[in-house]
Amino acid sequence: MIGGLFIYNHKGEVLISRVYRDDIGRNAVDAFRVNVIHARQQVRSPVTNIARTSFFHVKRSNIWLAAVTKQNVNAAMVFEFLYKMCDVMAAYFGKVSEENIKNNFVLIYELLDEILDFGYPQNSETGALKTFITQQGIKGQFQTKEEQSQITSQVTGQIGWRREGIKYRRNELFLDVLESVNLLMSPQGQVLSAHVSGRVVMKSYLSGMPECKFGMNDKIVIDKAGKGGVTDEVGKSTSGKQSIAIDDCTFNQCVRLSKFDSERSISFIPPDGEYELMRYRTTKDIILPFRVIPLVREVGRTKLEVKVVIKSNFKPSLLAQKIEVRIPTPLNTSGVQVICMKGKAKYKASENAIVWKIKRMAGMKESQISAEIELLPTNDKKKWARPPISMNFEVRLQSHTHPLGSNDTFCILAYRTNMQLCRTLNLDIFVPLFPSGSICPLWAEGALLEGV
Numbered sequence: 001m002i003g004g005l006f007i008y009n010h011k012g013e014v015l016i017s018r019v020y021r022d023d024i025g026r027n028a029v030d031a032f033r034v035n036v037i038h039a040r041q042q043v044r045s046p047v048t049n050i051a052r053t054s055f056f057h058v059k060r061s062n063i064w065l066a067a068v069t070k071q072n073v074n075a076a077m078v079f080e081f082l083y084k085m086c087d088v089m090a091a092y093f094g095k096v097s098e099e100n101i102k103n104n105f106v107l108i109y110e111l112l113d114e115i116l117d118f119g120y121p122q123n124s125e126t127g128a129l130k131t132f133i134t135q136q137g138i139k140g141q142f143q144t145k146e147e148q149s150q151i152t153s154q155v156t157g158q159i160g161w162r163r164e165g166i167k168y169r170r171n172e173l174f175l176d177v178l179e180s181v182n183l184l185m186s187p188q189g190q191v192l193s194a195h196v197s198g199r200v201v202m203k204s205y206l207s208g209m210p211e212c213k214f215g216m217n218d219k220i221v222i223d224k225a226g227k228g229g230v231t232d233e234v235g236k237s238t239s240g241k242q243s244i245a246i247d248d249c250t251f252n253q254c255v256r257l258s259k260f261d262s263e264r265s266i267s268f269i270p271p272d273g274e275y276e277l278m279r280y281r282t283t284k285d286i287i288l289p290f291r292v293i294p295l296v297r298e299v300g301r302t303k304l305e306v307k308v309v310i311k312s313n314f315k316p317s318l319l320a321q322k323i324e325v326r327i328p329t330p331l332n333t334s335g336v337q338v339i340c341m342k343g344k345a346k347y348k349a350s351e352n353a354i355v356w357k358i359k360r361m362a363g364m365k366e367s368q369i370s371a372e373i374e375l376l377p378t379n380d381k382k383k384w385a386r387p388p389i390s391m392n393f394e395v396r397l398q399s400h401t402h403p404l405g406s407n408d409t410f411c412i413l414a415y416r417t418n419m420q421l422c423r424t425l426n427l428d429i430f431v432p433l434f435p436s437g438s439i440c441p442l443w444a445e446g447a448l449l450e451g452v
Contacts, residue, residue, distance in 0.1 A: 001119040002078065003069045004028065005112065009098045010062040012037040016105060018112050020119035023070050028053055032066050047075065058082045060096045069119075077121070084124045085115065091126040107133070125161045127272060159209070161254050161271040167207045173270075174203040181286070195247075195283040202277050204270040213267045249280035289314040292325075294389055304330070304373040308356075311366040314395065323358040323393040325369075326351075330384045332376040340369040347371075 003024035007016035012033035031050045036043050048055045056078045057066040067078050089096050093104045110133055115124050179198040254268040293309040308327060329352050336347035343358035356369050
């Protein structure tokens with residue numbers, strides 16, 4: 001699997017070095033420094049092959065983490081390990097920086113001994129690691145009998161992501177549904193492909209060993225409910241609700257997959273604190289909440305007139321926030337005069353783009369921006385490629401709060417939970433900049449969660 005792990009600073013100096021396989025020599029350290037860190041050209045690929053050796057690397061501020069192997073390994077698993085290693089280090093000593101790594105190098109080596117076994121990733125849950133590797137890096141021989149019993153249950157028990165004896169004065173559970181939409185359009189304005197990628201992120205501050213459960217209104221559940229008239233836990237019939245067809249989904253290790261396959265409900269004992277519960281993807285019934293209409297007119301060879309209209313197609317009760325539209329300009333732009341109906345717009349010469357920002361915009365509204373672009377004379381006969389307009393924004397759909405019951409079994413969306421439900425769309429849209437181009441961006445109709 002992973003033959004070695006190296007941590008470098010921005011100068012290429014090795015801060016942490018751990019070799020797990022005999023086929024990885026010390027010359028691999030110099031090879032990565034010369035070909036990646038000190039490379040003349042910027043290395044954009046996260047995987048670099050040097051002399052039949054693969055280097056998987058990520059960068060955090062001025063720190064490089066590189067996993068080295070000569071085998072044909074699962075690249076997704078290696079990157080998941082590297083990102084998890086960054087999260088574990090951040091949980092122990094805050095920001096991953098050169099100073100913090102030097103001050104905690106003993107702790108990092110202890111963590112690597114627990115997380116990696118002969119190059120194979122093992123337990124990387126921060127909660128479980130902190131039960132037998134303390135903040136000072138002192139191992140288990142100085143712990144009390146109670147703490148040692150907790151270690152045994154963490155290492156050998158079924159609940160490796162949550163320790164026993166957690167108590168809070170107030171039980172709280174927060175849930176966010178974050179969706180990103182990826183859209184590909186042709187120069188003629190035709191949507192070639194579009195899919196929604198979603199994440200369910202939770203924060204749980206619950207006492208004891210609670211069992212959480214919530215249902216999904218994906219297409220399989222709704223079809224079953226429509227045939228048999230099945231009702232949900234609250235007692236409300238689900239046969240009349242809209243559904244979305246989920247193509248694939250992945251879960252946190254705390255989710256009981258057997259119950260999801262049989263009942264199509266997500267049942268789990270939550271880890272303590274913040275974590276990602278699941279990811280999902282859908283490609284059908286995607287409704288685009290914004291329409292962007294760009295118009296470009298060339299006035300001679302030294303002037304361009306650009307007009308961009310954005311229209312919101314979602315419900316008036318919803319509100320789009322943090323709207324940012326980036327309109328590209330030619331490389332020989334000398335000056336820009338901007339007039340916008342709403343928000344603020346500014347020409348950024350360093351980015352060759354007009355950045356238009358709107359704090360908020362309600363549904364079924366429209367706004368526009370006009371710009372006159374002055375161009376410098378140029379001998380280049382090649383026409384401007386007209387890069388796409390990019391747009392990103394957030395739409396917060398709903399927020400709910402319910403009182404908390406005293407029972408140890410917390411049924412999400414069964415009106416017995418103190419929970420704040422929030423569904424946010426983080427969207428990146430790319431619009432072809434053509435005189436007749438238009439776009440109708442994004443998202444899957446129908447809520448992921450019941451009650452959202």
